Amino acid sequence: MTPDEHRALREALGDYAIGRLPRDETSALQAHLDGCADCRAELAEISSVLPALRRVDPARLDHTPFPPPDLGERIVSAARAEGARPRQRPRWLPVASAAAVAILIGGAVGYAAGDYDGIPREPVAVQAMDPAVQATAVAIPHTWGVEIVLDADGFRAGSTYRVVVEADDGREVGAGEFIGTGENPMICNLNSSVLRSDASGFKVLDAAGATVLRGDLTAT
């Protein structure tokens, strides 16, 4: 098969995925898919958007709502009225190297316990299933839900982890995600809509859904 012929087959995957490929071309493409892992992967990738895409109302796309033009200035004025925030550590530093992460995070460890913004921070007992993971955590009860601040290292560098807060009634509510930093320490703020009084614990799950770390929130 020439590269041009292969490109034609590959580009036909779009029509095939949306069910618009003519019947006489479909069997040839299906035969090609059987023997071409690249095209199978391509098909899986583009097909993954279809379930959500099907629910889009095309008429909505013709109309893009925008906030009123003065909203940005109103927000800046409201922020100005609250006054300047105390600058506690450098932020928004572009990450130049792994060492930079360690320095940035290292500077923050000092305020990981005690009061912050007048809201109490409650130490939480954590248990890591993976011996590489070293972690401490605090819980912050907000009016809108509990926040977990995780101070840890040893989560596999580059891997995505998901955090869920467990509620007394058995619900598991997502509190966000983070990417492991390997040996470099990290501090991660995870917000959930479960109120502190209703929260019994939290779990850090790896990409496969396995629990890597548990935190106990039953202590009052």
Add this chain to the structure above:
Amino acid sequence: MGSPPGAPPTDPGLDTEAGLRAAYSAHGPEIYRYALRQLGDDGGAQEVVQEVFLRAWRRADSYDASLASLRVWLFAIARNVVVDEIRRLNVRPWRRQLTDEPESGRDSIGPAEDALVDTWLVEEALRRLRPEHRQAIVQAYLRGRPHAEIAAEAGVPVGTIRSRVFYGLKALRLAMDEMGVEP
């Protein structure tokens, strides 16, 4: 991002007015549309956007660019603010008529809302595509029009529409990845 490699940091912090303005112009309109979709109410959506950026301003020092993009961080806040707002609407029944959901006092975002968020995300992702890619997907897939008709309208060969459908779907997947949507 915009700065050349090795240059000193040029981003103003989120706790400065310049930084707040920059963050708002980059992400404010999208957060507004998200809130509008969730609440169905323009006034409520504006309040949500204001609250999101004020919380971000107050907590600027807990934002760590090495852990999450600013967009992902702002949307984590936005999700919380919207949940608050939905809760608030629930305890004030006279405002319930402004929104169709949620139908109960649950404080979590349930499956129906998740589907709504997914749909909204795809709409935002579609808005980021090149117009010819978006048009090919909308006309061929969502409106189910024949390729020949779309091609004639656009003044291009039929084969071009096919390749636009393919590259458009690939670009859509990429845009959704950048928006933090799991496949």
